[in-house]
Every structure is written in C-alpha cells, then in structure tokens.
Amino acid sequence: MRGLALRASAFMNRAPLPSRLRCSAPMVPPLNREDNQMITAGNGKLMCMVDPARLKVLVALHEQGTLHAAASTLHISPSAASQQLATLTREAGVPLAEADGRKLRLTDAGRVLVDHAYAVLALLERAMGEIQATVNGELGRITVGSFPSAISSLLIPAALMLRDSRPRLRVDIREVAAPDCLDQLAGGDLDVVVQVEAEGAPSRDDMRHTRVELGTDDFDLALPIAHPSAREPAIALPLLQGEEWVSTIEGDACDRMLHLACASAGFRPKVRHRAGDWTAILALVEAGMGIAFIPRAARLPIPGGIVTVAPTGHDVRRHIYAAVRRGAEVRPAIAAYLAALKAVASPARG
Missing domain, CATH: 3.40.190.290 (D-Maltodextrin-Binding Protein; domain 2)
Structure with a gap:
C-alpha cells in the first residue's frame, strides 16, 4: 500500500509538459504504465465513487466535440473540465478520449460510458423529482424558453394558469433559438424548452430529453x-x-x-x-x-x-413540442408547467 501511495503522489506531482509540446486545445493527460498500475490497484474502489459532475463533462464532450465547448455549456473553465475528465479516466481505468486534430474523440470505452452516463443522469433527475414530490411542489422556480410567437401563445398563458393555482411557483421566461436552446437545457440554464419540429430536434426515444407533444x-x-x-x-x-x-x-x-x-x-x-x-x-x-x-x-x-x-x-x-431533461418531468414544478402547456395547447391545436 505504501508503494501505491508513493506512485500516486508521484503521479499527482509530475512536472507539466514544456509549452512547445502542449496542444492548443485542452487535452487529457495520457496514461503511462505507472498510472495504469495505480488505476488497476484502485479501480474497484474508485468505480463506486464516480461524481455525476464528471459524467456531465463526458456527455458534454460527446455532444460538443471539444472540451472548450463542453466547459462553456456547463459554465466551468476548460481547465476544470480537463481535470474532471482526467479524474474520470483514472476512475474508469481505461482511456476515454483521444486526440483527433484539435478536438477530442471518445474511445470505444468512452462511448460505452456515455451511454451509461445518460441513464445515470436521467435516474438522478428522476430521483430528485421524486424527492421533491414528497412535498406539494407549490414553491419553486423554473426557467422556460421558446421562440417569440410561442411565448405569447403558449408560455405566457401557461404561466398565468399556474399563477392562480400555484402562486408561489415562479416561472421565468426567455426567448431562445434552436438549436442553442437544447444546449441551454442540457446545461441547466433552462428547465423547459418549447420548439418546432426541425432538423436537430430530439427524437421521441432521445436518451437526453423527454419530449411532450403540443400539437x-x-x-x-x-x-x-x-x-x-x-x-x-x-x-x-x-x-x-x-x-x-x-x-x-x-x-x-x-x-x-x-x-x-x-x-x-x-x-x-x-x-x-x-x-x-x-x-x-x-x-x-x-x-x-x-x-x-x-x-x-x-x-x-x-x-x-x-x-x-x-x-x-x-x-x-x-409541429410543436416541449422538451425537458430526461427524468426531470417528474419534478413537481416542471410537471405542473408541462400540464399547463398541454392544457393551453389543446383548444388551439389539433
């Protein structure tokens, strides 16, 4: 165990690469033989302690293609995203990403973990929703976004409907454009997005989003x-x-x-x-x-x-639809707003 601790200390205190050897894009430090030995020794323990925040970085990298864009989506610095990804790589025990020009491309192992990450993050959203469902859900705040004509015809009437039934539930409305709105949804800036069917819209079996048809x-x-x-x-x-x-x-x-x-x-x-x-x-x-x-x-x-x-x-x-992060549809405030949206949409749309 003392030898393993010394190797871990040596790994954490390695000197940085000379600047001439650094890539312009944030990169994940490569694993050497010593790293791999340390990972193998601690893999069983570490795999039980994966932070969901690191899984979000991996998912964002998969969706955005670069660590800089992934970090921007999650509102963290590129260096923080790189550190999170490096830690997740050590926890996984295998390389999760590799350089592809100025971008990072997920390895086969990385793509497998991304599939599981979507499921884990959806379960966490659902768990938080069920925890919140133990109370009446009348107190809270959500942010919803759409294009201008839907704001006037759907988002505002739905918010007014909730104002009467849940006066302590705050609904903030934003004008947003596709496809950026889905990145804002994934990053937590938005809780509900209302958009029109178009290229890039989430499918009904999308692993990231739950979709509600509004006619x-x-x-x-x-x-x-x-x-x-x-x-x-x-x-x-x-x-x-x-x-x-x-x-x-x-x-x-x-x-x-x-x-x-x-x-x-x-x-x-x-x-x-x-x-x-x-x-x-x-x-x-x-x-x-x-x-x-x-x-x-x-x-x-x-x-x-x-x-x-x-x-x-x-x-x-x-075709009009609403989208939320998968699993978040059970959160009381979000569920109430989706129900209001459907009620508003029903008389006006077939």
Whole structure:
C-alpha cells in the first residue's frame, strides 16, 4: 500500500509538459504504465465513487466535440473540465478520449460510458423529482424558453394558469433559438424548452430529453388587400407559383416549411424579402412587397391593409413540442408547467 501511495503522489506531482509540446486545445493527460498500475490497484474502489459532475463533462464532450465547448455549456473553465475528465479516466481505468486534430474523440470505452452516463443522469433527475414530490411542489422556480410567437401563445398563458393555482411557483421566461436552446437545457440554464419540429430536434426515444407533444400550428396566407385573391375564402398553393414572397430568416424552421410546402405544390418560392419579426413581415406584406405564411395560433395583430386566407390542397403547419431533461418531468414544478402547456395547447391545436 505504501508503494501505491508513493506512485500516486508521484503521479499527482509530475512536472507539466514544456509549452512547445502542449496542444492548443485542452487535452487529457495520457496514461503511462505507472498510472495504469495505480488505476488497476484502485479501480474497484474508485468505480463506486464516480461524481455525476464528471459524467456531465463526458456527455458534454460527446455532444460538443471539444472540451472548450463542453466547459462553456456547463459554465466551468476548460481547465476544470480537463481535470474532471482526467479524474474520470483514472476512475474508469481505461482511456476515454483521444486526440483527433484539435478536438477530442471518445474511445470505444468512452462511448460505452456515455451511454451509461445518460441513464445515470436521467435516474438522478428522476430521483430528485421524486424527492421533491414528497412535498406539494407549490414553491419553486423554473426557467422556460421558446421562440417569440410561442411565448405569447403558449408560455405566457401557461404561466398565468399556474399563477392562480400555484402562486408561489415562479416561472421565468426567455426567448431562445434552436438549436442553442437544447444546449441551454442540457446545461441547466433552462428547465423547459418549447420548439418546432426541425432538423436537430430530439427524437421521441432521445436518451437526453423527454419530449411532450403540443400539437400542430396551422399557417394562413397573408395577402395585401389589393391582391387578386384577397376575397377568396381559400387558395390552392399551385396558383401562387408566380408570386413574390416575404419569409423569415433563411434556413430557420418557418423558412424551411415555406420551401417544403411550395415544393409539394410543384414550384420553388421566389423569396424577395426576409425578416426575423412578424410585425416587420406583415408590414412588408401590407406594403404590397410580397405575400407570406403566418402562424394562426400566434394570434398576430393583422394590419388593416392585409387579409388572411387559408391555403388548400397541401398541409402548411408546424409541429410543436416541449422538451425537458430526461427524468426531470417528474419534478413537481416542471410537471405542473408541462400540464399547463398541454392544457393551453389543446383548444388551439389539433
């Protein structure tokens, strides 16, 4: 045992590498033969004392690709993340990551541990939820985030519903964008995210998140009042092939929906103007500078120079979902807010 202690002391007090040999990205110190002997001797004991915080670093590295990005997600320094990963490597007894250019790539052992880490972290979230469930859950604070139109149509009404039933439960609301919102959810900055189905959205069997469906949001056409079809009760999309369009930010969920809907009708939309704000989009339409799709459930204030018409023949809608960290859905405050979201969404969405 005295020899093992001396080797451990020698390992912890090794001189740092010369600066010319250091990689620009934070790296995990390699294991030498002495390290491996120490790990083998203490492995059975250490494996029972793995800190969940170190598992979070490994998961963040898996999702982000670099220690710097993983540390940023977890709000710790890159050096702290590197130390956590080095400690976890010693506890595991095998290398968990290896250099891949300026990034770190998980080894096969690292990927196996990541799969177990997701399950362990979900169980811890559930355990905390069940502990909190022993009280009435009326006191607490959660932070929820979404895009602007969902904030007005879903997040605020759900918060107002809880204000009456749970007046001591504080709900903080943030405007967030995909896909960054999922990183904020994983890092603990957000407790609930409401988003639209898009590339990068969590699947229903995602190991990191529990997903709650909130229905669909249909879109209407916004036309200037002088448009030839403004008095029609509905318009078939193929008839709009020659129109100029006003769209949202290029590549976002609503812009992709516009292109998919038009493609299903047999044409590619001619997008002339873009804006990230529905008020600006409606102002462009009212000025006769194009037509646009607008979300029906958002209940936008429609200017007097615009009429809204339902498109026919092709579905123009987006799917809305809420996501929480897997296991956190049993926490009383989060469960109450999810229930309020579903109650608000039910009358307005199919």
